[in-house]
Amino acid sequence: MSGAPSPPAGGTVPATWLRPPDLATARRVQVELAARVVAEDALGPVRLLGGADTSLDRFDPEDRIFAAAVALDPGGLAPVAAGEHVARAPMPYVPGFLGFREVPLLVEAWAALPRRPDLVLVDGHGLSHPRGLGVACHLGVVLDVPTIGVAKSRLFGEEAGPLGPEPGDRTDLVWQGRVLAAVLRTRRRANPLYVSVGHRVSLDTAVEWVLRTLRGYRLPEPTRQAHLAANALRRARGMHAPAGHPADGAG
């Protein structure tokens, strides 16, 4: 007998979830979507891993964002497919509202994948966000897919204690007694990563997957490959008009 809206049926979600008219509305949407985040393991066997990231040129007159969603084999971690999407930035970058800038494009890149990953590592925070809706949670709820937030710097909260130097060493990122994320060392002498719950994954499972997909670099393969794909896309479809000089003999 519940009149409450049921979870989105994989595809059509309210327009405001992706394109709110203003920041005040965006903030309300974040609080609303944060209530839909599932911070426990609610995922099946991971037969295909996913990675998501975007790239951009600060001086692009068209203000475009280049998004990439990659699929990797969970075993060898080799990329097996990629989905891409390019479009004008939905809104300017505002700390705390990254989801409204990247998720609309990531959804398109995701749709362009020939196969759908069972778990996605997203470049950016998940629950370690002032309203509990970092880009990883945002994408996870919109797609209703298990996601993990993998950020390279802090946005919200504070380290609970010192961090060891060995890969695998970790400390908690906390806020008012609550654990928001794991500050995880993934490589010696490299700044730590902030691993958090995105959607339908527990924090422990999130950390497990990040450690399990490390290959000697600071970033886990899913996120690293997505980053490379997004950059390649930008350099291919970005840098147009070489602005050659009239005196040049090249056509």
Next chain:
DNA sequence: GCGACAG
């Protein structure tokens, strides 16, 4: 008022 502030 001041500092902080994912990508």
Next chain:
DNA sequence: ATCTTGTCGC
């Protein structure tokens, strides 16, 4: 986010 080759260190 991105600009950028070589270079110093583990």
